[in-house]
Amino acid sequence: MNKIDEILREIRNPGRYIGEEFNVIKKDWNEVKLHVALAFPDLYEIGMSNLGFHIVYHLLNKREDTLCERVFAPDLDMERLLRYYKIPIFTLESRLPLFKFDWIGFSISYELNYSEVLNILDLAGIPIFSNQRKDADPIIIAGGPSVLNPEPLAPFIDVFFIGEVEEAIDELVDTYLDWKENKGSKIDLYKRWVKIEGIYIPNLYEDISLKPKYSWAPEKINRRIVKDLNEAYFPIKPLVPLHSIVHDRGIIEIMRGCQRNCRFCFAGYIYRPKRIRTPEKIKELVKEIFRNTGYEEISLLSLSSNDYPYIEYLIQELNKEFSEKYLSFSLPSLRADKFSLELSEKLQSVRRAGLTFAIEAGTERLRKIINKGLKTEDFLNTIKNAYEMGWKKIKLYFMLGLPTEEDKDIEELVELILKIKNQNKGIFLHLGFSIFIPKPHTPFQWERFEAREIIEKRKEYILRRLRKGPFIIDFHNYDMSLLEAIFSRGDRKLSKVLYSAWKKGSRLEGWKDYLNFFIWEEAFKECKIHPEEYLKEKDLDSILPWDHILTGVSKEFLKREREKAYREEETPPCEWNRYCEFCGIVHYE
Amino acid sequence: MNKYVYRLCYYKKGNLKYISFRDFTKFIIRALIRTQIPVLYSQGFNPMPLISFSIPVPIGVESKREWLDLTLKEKLPEDFIMKEWNKQLTSDVQFYECYFLKNLKNSIDVKYIKYELEIFHQSSNLLFEDLNIFYSKDSFNILVRRGEKIKELNLKEYLLELRIEEEKFNINALTKVVDGSLIRGEEILEIFSYRPLIINQVRELLL
Numbered sequence: 001m002n003k004i005d006e007i008l009r010e011i012r013n014p015g016r017y018i019g020e021e022f023n024v025i026k027k028d029w030n031e032v033k034l035h036v037a038l039a040f041p042d043l044y045e046i047g048m049s050n051l052g053f054h055i056v057y058h059l060l061n062k063r064e065d066t067l068c069e070r071v072f073a074p075d076l077d078m079e080r081l082l083r084y085y086k087i088p089i090f091t092l093e094s095r096l097p098l099f100k101f102d103w104i105g106f107s108i109s110y111e112l113n114y115s116e117v118l119n120i121l122d123l124a125g126i127p128i129f130s131n132q133r134k135d136a137d138p139i140i141i142a143g144g145p146s147v148l149n150p151e152p153l154a155p156f157i158d159v160f161f162i163g164e165v166e167e168a169i170d171e172l173v174d175t176y177l178d179w180k181e182n183k184g185s186k187i188d189l190y191k192r193w194v195k196i197e198g199i200y201i202p203n204l205y206e207d208i209s210l211k212p213k214y215s216w217a218p219e220k221i222n223r224r225i226v227k228d229l230n231e232a233y234f235p236i237k238p239l240v241p242l243h244s245i246v247h248d249r250g251i252i253e254i255m256r257g258c259q260r261n262c263r264f265c266f267a268g269y270i271y272r273p274k275r276i277r278t279p280e281k282i283k284e285l286v287k288e289i290f291r292n293t294g295y296e297e298i299s300l301l302s303l304s305s306n307d308y309p310y311i312e313y314l315i316q317e318l319n320k321e322f323s324e325k326y327l328s329f330s331l332p333s334l335r336a337d338k339f340s341l342e343l344s345e346k347l348q349s350v351r352r353a354g355l356t357f358a359i360e361a362g363t364e365r366l367r368k369i370i371n372k373g374l375k376t377e378d379f380l381n382t383i384k385n386a387y388e389m390g391w392k393k394i395k396l397y398f399m400l401g402l403p404t405e406e407d408k409d410i411e412e413l414v415e416l417i418l419k420i421k422n423q424n425k426g427i428f429l430h431l432g433f434s435i436f437i438p439k440p441h442t443p444f445q446w447e448r449f450e451a452r453e454i455i456e457k458r459k460e461y462i463l464r465r466l467r468k469g470p471f472i473i474d475f476h477n478y479d480m481s482l483l484e485a486i487f488s489r490g491d492r493k494l495s496k497v498l499y500s501a502w503k504k505g506s507r508l509e510g511w512k513d514y515l516n517f518f519i520w521e522e523a524f525k526e527c528k529i530h531p532e533e534y535l536k537e538k539d540l541d542s543i544l545p546w547d548h549i550l551t552g553v554s555k556e557f558l559k560r561e562r563e564k565a566y567r568e569e570e571t572p573p574c575e576w577n578r579y580c581e582f583c584g585i586v587h588y589e
Numbered sequence: 590m591n592k593y594v595y596r597l598c599y600y601k602k603g604n605l606k607y608i609s610f611r612d613f614t615k616f617i618i619r620a621l622i623r624t625q626i627p628v629l630y631s632q633g634f635n636p637m638p639l640i641s642f643s644i645p646v647p648i649g650v651e652s653k654r655e656w657l658d659l660t661l662k663e664k665l666p667e668d669f670i671m672k673e674w675n676k677q678l679t680s681d682v683q684f685y686e687c688y689f690l691k692n693l694k695n696s697i698d699v700k701y702i703k704y705e706l707e708i709f710h711q712s713s714n715l716l717f718e719d720l721n722i723f724y725s726k727d728s729f730n731i732l733v734r735r736g737e738k739i740k741e742l743n744l745k746e747y748l749l750e751l752r753i754e755e756e757k758f759n760i761n762a763l764t765k766v767v768d769g770s771l772i773r774g775e776e777i778l779e780i781f782s783y784r785p786l787i788i789n790q791v792r793e794l795l796l
Contacts, residue, residue, distance in 0.1 A: 242612055
């Protein structure tokens, strides 16, 4: 028995570290030219639920000359034993240490995963800071939605990929292999890579001013956008995990981008324009994925299911073909209206699922500000209809600390909940409250993050008023939201705090039980950086740390949207070729 | 609707020992769905393929023989079922016996469990001494955890045979299932005053 097996016997959830999934790809190390370790800086169950991670894994392995293996952040017990036995962190497929690979690619979708990027590098025995790495060290690449503000991670990452990778991956690999064959220096490679749209190499820029050090480095980085989603690669042999994961089902992305203009929503702005897969293509994918996985459920993923133009037809067609095979479908992100109920009803032909609505704010005024566009009366009717149609348990999501939110809004929110309870005798509500986080590249990127005392006061009020009743109430952890808010709008200086907190032992901050906020307070103090600087309202004319990253949506549009928010004015959904607010995004139709 | 029940046995080894029983059942059911074998589903809000498993295998334990009953809508050759299902599984879990059940009420009834424990121990003399003490007693009560509860069991009622292979330091034990209650491999080691460390544990369920 080798050391790794010995360790696996001693830890919780050893299934996280064994690989062996159905459809796993194992290649001969010596038969390929490029070796990539794809890293997810969170636990297996989170990383394996991430669609982007799967797409990159399969895209790379699709190439005959490339091998891609996976690695996930270890849990604390595993990390302790890896360090104790001095075993470098390894990939699941071949149990090889990460330092042997040419690239280590991080898929980053959450700011509270940042410390695990450092941790994985350290456990791999690779220098954490980019400027300390030698030519022989692997190239550290990072992509994913969080890197649309890359600066807090800039000193640790060699190359960022900004945007959607499907069409760019071959360009990246081909350029690299050509460079490798010609044995150039890393700077030669970077000189060639920066010509690929979406590539950002922080070492080519000055620390604070972010001005290019070289004439050939672009001043601004354009987000890479897949022009035709229908033709874009999608994995039809996804890995079927052995160990339970958070979203343990098949996923098909039916639509990318959203037309709704919800002003707080990061995804709504960074995945523009709206692009779809045709129902025929989706049917084809369902067929293949079902055949190759045996999943009992497939989630039809998009940011707003109701807005997929052929949604009714699609559900009808899928039910016709797959209900006899006991394959059920789910739609995330349903709007709280009658149409959603009809859709949900049609989805129940195989299995009964719950109903969830994210209405975000309890008052019509606030919903206008965030551009959620939902009238209270319509919402109450939707709940009433849902209840009558047999949904006795309904989940509702809200946000606290939205711009201009006052105590009065919370009082009205509570009244709304009580009204739902009184109108629908016997209903059970699961209420989830998160805290609004101003995200970069959105109209609310200049807003402040609400103070702890105010959130606590509102939380206490809600709990007091809804103490008795058919409710389960969850509040997102304030400390977690606070850290996310800081790093979402962070700059390069924050990397010092991140390094210090990691050094002091902070790990897996995305897990409430693991977050040690005291460590972070100490790290901020040590680095003489005031968190408040990152939480307060920003001046509209100030230079933002992510100004060099262009999503395609103009800053002027975001400012206009913010002004409209304060005027409580709504923006209708974008209907390309019919109605346009001129956000700046290019449509490829 | 017609029902055709098959009893199959399989082994589970290697890395699959690190998977919880719940995850393992999900994995094996998905493999079955991939075969497109016409399995019968339960009725109700959440239809599930009709498969019943024998006693769950704990994490960390390999098995030479586990059992399950599978209900189909059609009668199919046993070899075909095994072959198709095995194709969808890794070499660490494979079916190797399958037979048609004529009596549908004949549920899986495990009577004996064999254990092979690969152990680490410093002195074999001590092991044998302890074993002799165990044999000399009329009863040997131990405390075991079952879910949230602690139960007291008389090991003598369960343990039918115990052999220590001197050269390899392996323990082979044959245990009996008493009214649905069983003894786990590691619990057998309660016999020894200095409890050996288990390096590997393999079990086999006998009907």
